[in-house]
Structure formats: structure tokens, C-alpha cells
Amino acid sequence: MQNKLKIINDPVHGFIRIPHEILFDIIEHPYFQRLRRIGQTGLLNLIFPGATHTRFHHALGAMHLMFTAIETLRQKGVKISEEEEKGAMLAILMHDIGHGPFSHALESMLMDDWHHENLSLLLMNRLNDEFNGELSVAIEMFQGKYHRKFFNQLISSQLDVDRLDYLKRDSFFTGVSEGNINTQRIVSMMNVCEEGELVIDAKGIYSIENFLTARMFMYWQVYYHKTSALAEFLLVKILERAKYLVSRGISLTATENLNYFLHRGKSAATEEDIQRFTQLDDNDIIQAMKSWQNSDDFILSYWCRCVIQRNLPKTVISSHAYNRDFIEEKIKNVNEFFEIDNGAELVHEIKRKLLPYDTEKQPIYLLQKNGQKIRMEESQDQLLSGLMINKTTRYILTFPRDMPAIIS
Structure with missing residues (x-):
């Protein structure tokens, strides 16, 4: 019988445990393996050459941080069942499973206005059928429907394990040290209040402020760097132009699956859409851009040369x-x-x-020694929180x- 309780060596977090067999089964599934061929940061490697890591890396790292967070909460007296642990780890493992080629940049171009989270949920439901309902708790947590709110907050909030991993990981692979947050310290400060919400022990306020400032610096220095923003913009314009030309009856060389989406009109997702989407990755787009450099259409060929030859x-x-x-x-x-x-x-x-910090969208709360919780920006100890609400x-x-x- 195959041993599914593996240990993975990760360059960012060290050794990552797979404590449940179902996690291994999901990782081995073609839907998840596709993430090996989808970059975490799009064309960011044109600006930061080391940024060649993938969504596959990130999903495993986020799963590891979820496991660490659950262990921390248990040590603080929060009762978490094995079923809940499994569900939370599955939910964060699969949270990006619906990402299209080059991550965020092209998701609306290929599938109209389908956000990757909608596609992730759709694929989770398909996997749940395939694995006889083993993902039901994970799906509830992912959707925020599970009765214990802190699980969804660990998956998606202003201080979730998704952000903790991608900041540290992107900092590592880009070499931009400003994003190198102390994930162990932040996770060790997590707690759950009486209302069942995720809070931070008050003494951890400076670690959280450092996290928020690190995220702000990473956005302006890396994700929103003017050349990074341009590269992402070019990807969208290239696909937009290609779809326009195809709609005018002009033939463009493309892989079978990309060609399908170039010709696809606006409609609800069909069975064939999903089947083809789950076979699409960065390689389809790169191959197309290499070919379209020689297109008779000046605009399309110009943009593709800009990207492929990095003459931006x-x-x-x-x-x-x-x-x-x-x-x-x-x-x-x-x-x-x-x-x-x-x-x-x-x-x-x-x-x-x-x-940098949205005080209306799931604000971060601090848990004081007397058991009361206060909003982080209202703490008398805050130094930077009040400056990050603009x-x-x-x-x-x-x-x-x-x-x-x-x-x-």
C-alpha cells in the first residue's frame, strides 16, 4: 500500500507534512498538478528573474501554515476536531485550484467574468463528488458557511494564511527583503475569542503592523511596480486583441484548448468549458505569443514581441x-x-x-489580557495602523x- 503521509521539502518553510491521506490524493489529482504550470506571479520574472515559483508551491505553503495555525490554537485551548483540521487544510490547499494561466491577469479574458474563486469552488464540488463527499467540510469553510467563523478567516481575511505564505514566498523568490515577514511569530499570536472569531493576542500588535507594512511595500515595490503592472496589462491586451481578430474571421495559431477560448462567446460555463479550462496553463499562452510575434496584425505582433523579447x-x-x-x-x-x-x-x-488596511472589511481584532477584544487601529499601542487606512x-x-x- 502506498504511503501517502509524505514530507515535502519547501525552500521557504522547510519540511511540510502531509498528515492526512486525502490531502495527498488531492495533490496528486490532475486539477492540482496543473498548478505546477501556472506561475504564482505572472510575468513578474521579467522584472525579478527569480520569481519563477508556481501556484503549486504557494498552495502547499499555505496548507503548511494552516496546519501550524491549528496546532497553535489547540495549544491555547481551542477545541478543533480531526475532521475540522482536515477540512481547513483541504480548503486552503484548493483555494487557488481554479486559477487560469498567468494567475489573475487573464481569468476574465478566458471565462468572461468568472473569478478564480468561482472556478475553484466549482472544481472543489467536482472533486467532492469524486471523493465521495470527503471535501464537504472544506467547501463549507471555503464559502464561509461553516458555523465556526475563524476557519473561514484563516482561509480568507485581511490576515489569513494565504497572504502570510504569498508575502514570504514572493519576497524570497523576488529577493525583495521588505516582504520577509515572520510567519511563525504571527501564527503563534493567533487566538480565538468567545464569539468564535479569529483574533491576535494584544502583544502581537507590532508583528501584525509589520505584516501590513510589508504587504504595502510588496505591492508598490513588486506587484504594482510600474513594469510589473505593464507586463500584466500587456497579457490582457494580447488576449483581448487575439479574441477581437478571431471574431473578425482572422485565423491565429494556438493550442487546441486556447483556440477554443479565443472563439468562445459570452455564456454560462459548460461542461466542455471546464474540461478544457483544466488543461490550460501558462505554456499555452507563451506558445501563442511566440507564434503571434509574426502575426500580420501590427498591434498583436508588437505586443507579443514586447513580452517574448522583453523589449517592453x-x-x-x-x-x-x-x-x-x-x-x-x-x-x-x-x-x-x-x-x-x-x-x-x-x-x-x-x-x-x-x-493597506481596510477597517470595514473584516478588521483585525486584538485580544487583551482581560478577555476583551479591540480593533487594532484603536489600540493605544498602535504605531502604524492609523496611517494605513488611506x-x-x-x-x-x-x-x-x-x-x-x-x-x-
Whole structure:
């Protein structure tokens, strides 16, 4: 009989245990193995060469942190059954199972407005049928329907094990040390209050503030870095352009499954949609972009060359929106330089905004020694929380690099 209680060596967390056989069965399933071929951070490796880690890595790391969190809560007197432990670990293991190629960037392009969480839930239900109902508790927790609220908060909140893993992991693989949070310290400060909600022991406030600032720095330094934002934007525009050309009857070389989605109209997900989606990964998109570099369509071939040859358009960033007349002038210059009439396709303003700490969406609570809980930003010990409740917006203007200097 096969030993399914394996130990995995992870570069971020060290050894990761698989304490339940069903976890191993899910990891071995083709739906989950597909995550090996989907990058955690899209095209971020064009800016940070080490960022080649995958959703597969991240899901295992999040599962490990969930196991650690459950052990911590048990030590503090929180009763958690084996069935609940199994359910919570399964839920976080599968939370990204519905991600499409290049993660967030293309999910709406391929399946209309289907968010990856909707697809994850759909695939979880299919796996639940396949494994005779063993995932029912996990699905309840994932949806926030389980009667003990803290399980859903560990899966999805402003301080969940998903964020704890991706911040530390992305920091490790990008080499950006500002995101290197102390996950062990944060998890050790987790607790559950009388109402059954996830809270943080009051003495852990500075670790949580460090987590929030690390996340803020990672967004502006890594995820929302102007070239990172541009690369993600280009992926969307490439697929958008390809779908437009196909709708006009123009043939484009693509793998069978990608070709299916290029021709797919707007409709509810069908059985064939799901079957094909679960065979789609980053390789399909990369192969298509390599081929489309030679497309007769100037816009499509230009964008694909930008990505594949890493000759990315130029970007300038500002805290204020760019003047419309200024943008129109750049479009005119592009038309003249390339001798085209659709230069508006090559000049864009990309907007990115971030609210480091949302006091309305599941605020973080501190558990004081007297058993009372208070919102973190209201604590007399807080140093930074009150400064992170304001939204920051940046505007990125992009235009072809191989033009004369057109920014004055």
C-alpha cells in the first residue's frame, strides 16, 4: 500500500507534512498538478528573474501554515476536531485550484467574468463528488458557511494564511527583503475569542503592523511596480486583441484548448468549458505569443514581441491622472512614427490603487489580557495602523519604447 503521509521539502518553510491521506490524493489529482504550470506571479520574472515559483508551491505553503495555525490554537485551548483540521487544510490547499494561466491577469479574458474563486469552488464540488463527499467540510469553510467563523478567516481575511505564505514566498523568490515577514511569530499570536472569531493576542500588535507594512511595500515595490503592472496589462491586451481578430474571421495559431477560448462567446460555463479550462496553463499562452510575434496584425505582433523579447514599452508613473490632451498628443506621435491610424491601442494609462488596511472589511481584532477584544487601529499601542487606512493611487502611462523621446 502506498504511503501517502509524505514530507515535502519547501525552500521557504522547510519540511511540510502531509498528515492526512486525502490531502495527498488531492495533490496528486490532475486539477492540482496543473498548478505546477501556472506561475504564482505572472510575468513578474521579467522584472525579478527569480520569481519563477508556481501556484503549486504557494498552495502547499499555505496548507503548511494552516496546519501550524491549528496546532497553535489547540495549544491555547481551542477545541478543533480531526475532521475540522482536515477540512481547513483541504480548503486552503484548493483555494487557488481554479486559477487560469498567468494567475489573475487573464481569468476574465478566458471565462468572461468568472473569478478564480468561482472556478475553484466549482472544481472543489467536482472533486467532492469524486471523493465521495470527503471535501464537504472544506467547501463549507471555503464559502464561509461553516458555523465556526475563524476557519473561514484563516482561509480568507485581511490576515489569513494565504497572504502570510504569498508575502514570504514572493519576497524570497523576488529577493525583495521588505516582504520577509515572520510567519511563525504571527501564527503563534493567533487566538480565538468567545464569539468564535479569529483574533491576535494584544502583544502581537507590532508583528501584525509589520505584516501590513510589508504587504504595502510588496505591492508598490513588486506587484504594482510600474513594469510589473505593464507586463500584466500587456497579457490582457494580447488576449483581448487575439479574441477581437478571431471574431473578425482572422485565423491565429494556438493550442487546441486556447483556440477554443479565443472563439468562445459570452455564456454560462459548460461542461466542455471546464474540461478544457483544466488543461490550460501558462505554456499555452507563451506558445501563442511566440507564434503571434509574426502575426500580420501590427498591434498583436508588437505586443507579443514586447513580452517574448522583453523589449517592453516605456512607462512613467505619477500620483495624478495624466491630462487627456497630453495623452492625445502621444497617440498622434505614435501614429506618425509607425505610420498607422490606431496608435490609441499602444498608448494607455494604467491605474493601480491600494488600501493597506481596510477597517470595514473584516478588521483585525486584538485580544487583551482581560478577555476583551479591540480593533487594532484603536489600540493605544498602535504605531502604524492609523496611517494605513488611506487609499493610495498611482497612474502609469505606457507608450512604445522605440520612439523618439515624446515625454516632455
